[in-house]
Amino acid sequence: GGHLLELRDLHVEFRTNEGVARVINGVSYHLDAGETLAVLGESGSGKSVTAQAIMGILDTPPAFVRSGQILYQGQDLLTRSEEQRRQVRGKEIAMIFQDALSALNPVFPVGWQIGETLRQRAGMSRGDARRRAIELMDLVKIPGAAKRIGDYPHQFSGGMRQRVMIAMALALDPKVLIADEPTTALDVTVQAQIMDLLADLRRELNMAMILITHDLGVVAGVADRIAVMYAGRIVEHADVRSLYKAPAHPYTKGLLESIPRMDVRGQELSTIKGLPPNLMRIPSGCPFHPRCPYVQQVCVDVVPHDLVLGDGRTSECHFAQEVRDDSAR
Numbered sequence: 001g002g003h004l005l006e007l008r009d010l011h012v013e014f015r016t017n018e019g020v021a022r023v024i025n026g027v028s029y030h031l032d033a034g035e036t037l038a039v040l041g042e043s044g045s046g047k048s049v050t051a052q053a054i055m056g057i058l059d060t061p062p063a064f065v066r067s068g069q070i071l072y073q074g075q076d077l078l079t080r081s082e083e084q085r086r087q088v089r090g091k092e093i094a095m096i097f098q099d100a101l102s103a104l105n106p107v108f109p110v111g112w113q114i115g116e117t118l119r120q121r122a123g124m125s126r127g128d129a130r131r132r133a134i135e136l137m138d139l140v141k142i143p144g145a146a147k148r149i150g151d152y153p154h155q156f157s158g159g160m161r162q163r164v165m166i167a168m169a170l171a172l173d174p175k176v177l178i179a180d181e182p183t184t185a186l187d188v189t190v191q192a193q194i195m196d197l198l199a200d201l202r203r204e205l206n207m208a209m210i211l212i213t214h215d216l217g218v219v220a221g222v223a224d225r226i227a228v229m230y231a232g233r234i235v236e237h238a239d240v241r242s243l244y245k246a247p248a249h250p251y252t253k254g255l256l257e258s259i260p261r262m263d264v265r266g267q268e269l270s271t272i273k274g275l276p277p278n279l280m281r282i283p284s285g286c287p288f289h290p291r292c293p294y295v296q297q298v299c300v301d302v303v304p305h306d307l308v309l310g311d312g313r314t315s316e317c318h319f320a321q322e323v324r325d326d327s328a329r
């Protein structure tokens, strides 16, 4: 059978005055019901743009899908009619963003904003929408939901605003929730609470989730699989456990070595040297080669394609096997 959501060889470009930036260069991934996929990468790696393409919210122009497919329940969203896409986006697939404050309208009470979605898209009456808005605020564990429904966004803390945005995203019972850096703007304690909430909701509602983040630290307890992005490509894809245990791409290995480990004292954290590539001039061969400690001449000359390592693991590295064996711990 097909997957709930599947991207096939997606290419996205930005047209700029200086030239064409190739921001997504053949991304494929899939998501099944109830599953959580973490999409990990530095800023500019293409992880948010991929999500924007799914949601149909690429800034056009200059950003556009050059080729590829975005299949939802087997139907390509890119070739559906505007009306058919609207049925899917926001309803079947919902998205939350890093910055709740700018996603919410400052001049309307939060309950009204949650209710607006229900009135507009589910045709609910004012009273029903209001009752459902309170239920949704309860669901995301906003204390005293019934009392707070008339409050404005600025009257909530950052974490509570994020919960309001999650409530809005859940209003139409989506099957897929895309969370783009949902905790980046929050302090560490609140981050953990929001991640716990998302994990609980995913289970309770049996949603599938795409969790986009630059922070490998937040995905461990939440995701089933991780897709690591670099220069608009998925360079490594694996289940969380095997990826943590033995990354098979030097970039992933570098990311893992740059986060503190609970079980190692007095460790020296390393960082990945160099900068992400200019997407208008992506390096030849392996796009990671200027930063890679494993680089060989073949890396400069030949683009690596997915090396399949078993258990559904893949790595876009000529030396994936060696890197994995080298990083096994």
Ligand code: SF4
Pocket (backbone or CB within 6 Å): 249, 250, 251, 286, 287, 288, 289, 290, 292, 293, 294, 295, 296, 299, 304, 316, 317, 318, 319, 320
């Ligand atoms: Fe490094 Fe070469 Fe692997 Fe690229 S293909 S990640 S340059 S070893």
Ligand code: MG
Pocket (backbone or CB within 6 Å): 043, 047, 048, 181
């Ligand atoms: Mg982003």
